[in-house]
Amino acid sequence: MTSTNERLFSKSVYTDLVRLPTQRKCHVINTFWPHLKLDEEAYIQEDYSDLFEHIGRVLSSLHQHETKFDDKFLDSLLATLTELTAHRISTKEALVTKIKSKYSDARDDAVARSVELTARLWLGVHVSSRQLSVGPINPRDTRIEWPNDQPLDQIVAAQFRQRFLRAVDDEYSLDDSFTVVNLKAICRIHIRWTDNLVDHLKLEGPRGHRILSIYRHKICLVNHLKGPDPTVIERGVLDEAIRTLDLLFPFGDLKTAEFLKAERVHFHSMPPSEFSQPINLAEFTYWRNNLSQLLRLLNGPPETIAQTLLDRRNLSQFATLWVAIFGVFFLTILFGILATVYSIKQYRIAVRSYELALVLACREDPTIPGFCQL
Template sequence: MADIPMFPRGFVTHEHPFQLEPKVQQYVKEVFWPHSKASIAEYASYFKYFQWAISVLAWPDGINYEMQFCMKTYQDLVKITRYMELHPDFDRSKMAEELECEFPDADPGQILRSLDLTARLWLNLHVRSQDFPLGPSLSDMTEIDWLEKGSLNKLVEDCFQPSSYSINEQNKAIDPAFTIKNLRRFCRINVQWTANLRDHLLYDRSTATLHLFPHKICLISHLDSWNVLPKDFVAETLRTLDLLFPFGEEDTRKYLDQTGQTFYRTSSRDLSRATNFGEFRYWHKRLIELHGVFNQAPRSILQLWYDRRNPLQWWTFWLAALIAVLTVVFGIISSYTGFQQLAIAEQAYQLSVWQICSQPNPPTAYCKT
């Protein structure tokens, strides 16, 4: 695999991504997650992202992005991944300095960009450091700046801080209906899939868009392989997916199939569904915010129709609406009937006047000469 180039030399743009061969996919899986027993098919969604992440480096089209990195082959990717795995407490600058012996012909910028790209592909973190930016700036992903004096462990720690919450929030129960199916139906929320773990559960109120990380198999593989991402953080992230996409729900399965996501078929170790927000530390704040959106009063007729969490309230509202509509309808019918009766009375009056005036010597008070 060492002689296979990591960056394709053919015509590649963001609109025409390269295709990752199955043997290369298997190799990358063994590099990133050597203890994973999952099949390559389960990584299908992730490798689509992998291909896209490499292709996007070609923006603007035609740029020679291969020269921006010290790693040229997949064997080079192994060297950097293994080094980052063994030295997650080293500063980024120290990592680059020590990797110079592995890549003697590379300049510091090429090594630093390679470190960033490896973190992006391996840990699903959209690392784009300010000193040597990696690829174009993307509006739909939060950029993560890996500081020169910051370690990989510090980078992860800064991205995922445990939330602080009050006792009331800690014990707050989660509505059993709190699922993606109902968030989309009741709140008209749009789902945008993101390969950046930093953006998982990020909700944009201005566009009613919820960002969700779909690469469940990668999280499970991290649990089996490495400690760079904290185990409790990874396990909790899996529980958020199981919370929003409950196993055994047919509508959820159909929605994921329609959107091309296959993680519904990937089973987590803990199949129990969370019942209160105290079970979440890292994602607590975002879940609380999303739950608040879920509990907001419906703001459209369509939301009112689908939101049947409170049957008594739902029937009361729609019966009142029906009575109001019937009142308006009968009022319109009554008004129309009144106008018709008035028109008929006017016609009868005109007929009576005509009959009187047609007689000899009609009264001048009713008839005009």
């Protein structure tokens, strides 16, 4: 595919995409979501900065594999996206054949890689079949296989249908304390930002070393949700994902805003969804199990000694614990000082006893050689 616009896999692609003119960025966004009809006046840089940085990182990581993709330029990728959205109910094989027919020198595997890459960037799910995969792989990312005989809608729906079938009926109440800031402070959970919606709220790691993956592209969820029916990602999934972000990152909370600023994640400027604040887990289906797991950690006993020492949820227990610790600490110091003092006294008494015994011994006749002075 030929074009004269931005190269997808150049060494400077990350910088090139981040620095695209606003008009060009609007064109990219409107190709991703044609229903937006976004213009330069409505474009908000902060809302889309993470998205363009993500696209730049992905393309930059594939720099050495440029020849394995059919799309080499940005407009080529956008053209592939247009085909993908127009024929998304087609199987991957049919879609590849249709795109390949427009170019005489295109290879099946190269076209298929470009199609999967386009789907990955557009939907925010890690579509990457093993037989086509190239470039670096993060072992924490859930890979989604796209068989040749299935359409994109079907494989995406399957990822979240499994969550729906596994949902439990735990009845946990949700309050203002259930935030990522508190999960970090109380449970010492490490936050890993992910670009893969399938990994959203996935908790990994042993006790005391938990890692929580959180999807960072709220604007993409919102834009997909605004699209016409049927959406590729089910509306229930999109809505729940947005509500989990609203729940864990409450809008207007100062500590949350400071945390997101430190993490350089920019979705806090977007107001919460139009739906009311959830009050219990029964309002969630797709992410109910994940939220239940986090609530058990937040409300359950500390997992490590460090968490126990810093857990302030029960102030009376916290105070009792530290009073006991300081009490033992000061008593240890006190008894240590007393032991030192009495050790010194015992030493002095032992010296005096030795001197007295030596004097008495030297009065005897004959004297002990080597001990008594003449």
